[in-house]
Amino acid sequence: MRVSVFGAGYVGLVTAACFADVGNHVVCVDVDSEKITLLNQGIVPMHEPGMENLLVTNLNTGRLQFTTDPAVAVQHGEVLFIAVGTPPDEDGSADLQYVLQVAHVIGQLMTETKCVVNKSTVPVGTATAVKNTILRALNERGLDYPVDVVSNPEFLKEGAAIADFMRPDRIVLGTDSPEAIEVMRELYAPFNRNRDRLIVMSVASAELTKYAANAILATKISFMNEMANLADSVGADIEQVRLGIGSDPRIGFDFLYAGCGYGGSCFPKDVKALRHTFQAFGGEAKILQAVENVNQQQHHRLFDKIKKFYGEDLTGRCFALWGLAFKPNTDDMREAPSRTLLSLLWAAGARVQAYDPKAMSEARRIYGQRADFKLCDSPHAALDKADALIIMTEWKVFRSPDFSAIKNQLKQAVIFDGRNLYDPKRMKARGFRYFGIGRGESLV
Numbered sequence: 001m002r003v004s005v006f007g008a009g010y011v012g013l014v015t016a017a018c019f020a021d022v023g024n025h026v027v028c029v030d031v032d033s034e035k036i037t038l039l040n041q042g043i044v045p046m047h048e049p050g051m052e053n054l055l056v057t058n059l060n061t062g063r064l065q066f067t068t069d070p071a072v073a074v075q076h077g078e079v080l081f082i083a084v085g086t087p088p089d090e091d092g093s094a095d096l097q098y099v100l101q102v103a104h105v106i107g108q109l110m111t112e113t114k115c116v117v118n119k120s121t122v123p124v125g126t127a128t129a130v131k132n133t134i135l136r137a138l139n140e141r142g143l144d145y146p147v148d149v150v151s152n153p154e155f156l157k158e159g160a161a162i163a164d165f166m167r168p169d170r171i172v173l174g175t176d177s178p179e180a181i182e183v184m185r186e187l188y189a190p191f192n193r194n195r196d197r198l199i200v201m202s203v204a205s206a207e208l209t210k211y212a213a214n215a216i217l218a219t220k221i222s223f224m225n226e227m228a229n230l231a232d233s234v235g236a237d238i239e240q241v242r243l244g245i246g247s248d249p250r251i252g253f254d255f256l257y258a259g260c261g262y263g264g265s266c267f268p269k270d271v272k273a274l275r276h277t278f279q280a281f282g283g284e285a286k287i288l289q290a291v292e293n294v295n296q297q298q299h300h301r302l303f304d305k306i307k308k309f310y311g312e313d314l315t316g317r318c319f320a321l322w323g324l325a326f327k328p329n330t331d332d333m334r335e336a337p338s339r340t341l342l343s344l345l346w347a348a349g350a351r352v353q354a355y356d357p358k359a360m361s362e363a364r365r366i367y368g369q370r371a372d373f374k375l376c377d378s379p380h381a382a383l384d385k386a387d388a389l390i391i392m393t394e395w396k397v398f399r400s401p402d403f404s405a406i407k408n409q410l411k412q413a414v415i416f417d418g419r420n421l422y423d424p425k426r427m428k429a430r431g432f433r434y435f436g437i438g439r440g441e442s443l444v
């Protein structure tokens, strides 16, 4: 099939490359000309495992092309995917300007009927707004083609994006058009082989499904973080509680890790946007408000422990920081808990020596040169003469470090662990003061 994808970000690029990989001819268009130049050279502008290989392979077959020219994309695709950003507006609602710009361009350039598919995360009613925008632009040209706008939300996770796209848990399609369902069934057939994962529903239900999925995952995390804070007070270990509750299949083990709070480009923005939808319809999202509040406090939790340990003024203190990305296997630092911690440490007068396996350039881009921030070449270089080690991202390489080397390099054997990587008893036996999240240490 001939497919076009608007947006070459995480979602657009993965969508384009995965469709090309199963034999489709795909054109991916982006307004960011630097990004398109890199992609045409086989260079992936972000860190996503497996992406470079998939990109180069499919560029070489000629089945995957990148352009900044929307006319090429509109003309090429039988199916046109919209996968552009929907960042939070000032009031927390989803900013739809990029989605609607693409809709307008499609309407300006279409010369035959097309199946338009929205993959961006958007509030209920957006597919209708996209359709109306296309119809208006067509109308300005004196044209009137039938237009189907399908809602096909994306559920991939950064760091596992290709596997998630190639082997999805489900493929949600919001449409009432039998023709569109048929086209989408054919397009997704290679990813839908061993059992039917296609769930067809109304457009509004599909749009809401995406937000509900992220909101329930964020809720699980905030719930566990709240339990973890209680565990600290009562002397329980949240890791043992996690095992105790997760073994009930009605609860399950996934997304029960307490820590320094959720981040990334999706959960924070989508919880806000869903709360905004409630307000727009005269309601109040009481649970989501609490989920957000707990998460905001959780971003401060490790800093509160640090302050309790050292006192309010951290002038002259230096901390080793392991992990800057919002989660492992990505260089993405959007809404990363490390960013909140860095500003709190700096405001209290501390210096930071940081290491992250993939997010160093991103940190350099965000913070530039600062006297109180040093980016180090290795986890051990970051420890050099620091007062304590702080862990913010659970990269695999941090899981079994050389603890004697850590002890030798730090001024004092103290670890603040925002991801609960180590066993508190063993750490005590090794001679460390070890503060996790909800491990029964009531520092706060």
Ligand SMILES: NC(=O)c1ccc[n+]([C@@H]2O[C@H](COP(=O)([O-])OP(=O)(O)OC[C@H]3O[C@@H](n4cnc5c(N)ncnc54)[C@H](O)[C@@H]3O)[C@@H](O)[C@H]2O)c1
Binding pocket: 006, 007, 008, 009, 010, 011, 012, 029, 030, 031, 032, 035, 083, 084, 085, 086, 098, 101, 102, 119, 120, 121, 122, 154, 155, 156, 157, 158, 265, 266
């Ligand atoms: N990142 C994820 O893990 C993820 C997963 C599922 C869903 N989503 C949703 O998918 C959407 C895209 O997210 P992302 O992370 O890929 O965003 P992103 O910021 O990485 O990429 C968006 C891209 O769209 C491009 N763009 C903007 N306007 C354009 C236009 N008019 N024409 C062509 N390109 C244009 C931008 O230049 C950018 O490269 C969002 O709604 C997001 O919530 C993201």
Ligand SMILES: O=c1ccn([C@@H]2O[C@H](COP(=O)(O)OP(=O)(O)O[C@H]3O[C@H](CO)[C@@H](O)[C@H](O)[C@H]3O)[C@@H](O)[C@H]2O)c(=O)[nH]1
Binding pocket: 121, 154, 155, 156, 157, 158, 159, 214, 217, 221, 254, 255, 256, 257, 258, 259, 260, 261, 262, 263, 264, 265, 266, 267, 270, 326, 327
């Ligand atoms: O038990 C857990 C699991 C995750 N997190 C944190 O939650 C955030 C989000 O993690 P994850 O969901 O793995 O990353 P994303 O790439 O943001 O993916 C989410 O957001 C995407 C964009 O909407 C969706 O497509 C995915 O299904 C959804 O998992 C990160 O900060 C994690 O550290 C926890 O604190 N505890």
